[in-house]
Amino acid sequence: MLDFITFPSVISLGENALRILLSFTLGVFIVLIYQWTHAKGPQKSFTDTLIILCMLISVVMVIIGDSIARAFSLVGALSIIRFRTAIQDPRDIGFVFYALAAGMAVGAGSPTVAILATFLIGIIILCIYHWHQHFAKDNEFLLEFCLPPNEISEQVYRPIFNKYVIQERLTDKRIKKSQLVELNFRIKLAKPEAWIAFFNELSKNDYISDVKLDRE
Secondary structure, eight states, X not given: OGGGOOOOOHHHHHHHHHHHHHHHHHXXXXXXXXXXXXXXXXXXXXXXXXXXXXXXXXXXXXXXXXXXXXXXXXXHHHTTOOOOSOOOOHHHHHHHHHHHHHHHHHHTTOHHHXXXXXXXXXXXXXXXXXXXXXXXXXXXXXXXXXXXXSTTHHHHHHHHHHHHEEEEEEEXXXXXXXXXXXXXXXXEESSGGGHHHHXXXXXXXXXXXXXXXXXX
């Protein structure tokens, strides 16, 4: 049995440990960028997953090395994993690939590329975020509410829209299990400071329920 066992050298162990530590550091940096640029409070489970993914992918790349057989074996082994959590924000998918790319670069033995790409991409993401913050329009909102399923449902909210809204776009329309029709709009208000009055009028209407108004 001992003929099949090879003991790694101290140098090899040190290199692999440094790769894991570097991927951890880059994963933490990616999470910080994500937290700084995320509109709402980020889920801890998602941010932890970004760090874990970055480290795991670096380990996977070390294991694969230049072996095509190992690559196909790992693909087959990892294919049994099923992710049940749906990612709601497409931006989160970008950060998943961000962490994967950093881990792959570290594991492939290109730490310089990993560090340079991670920091440059992070700086660009911060610049894009501040760009949107600087040029954001205060009168643009995401609106969601529910109506009873009848032909005159539009007449219920139309007078309120005519009073406050200068531009609207219906982005989604669906029927919930409760048989209520859920509508999602992107809207622009004539007066941004009137958003509370707009929300209150919608909420007080007897036919409108589950009103949600978020700044875009």
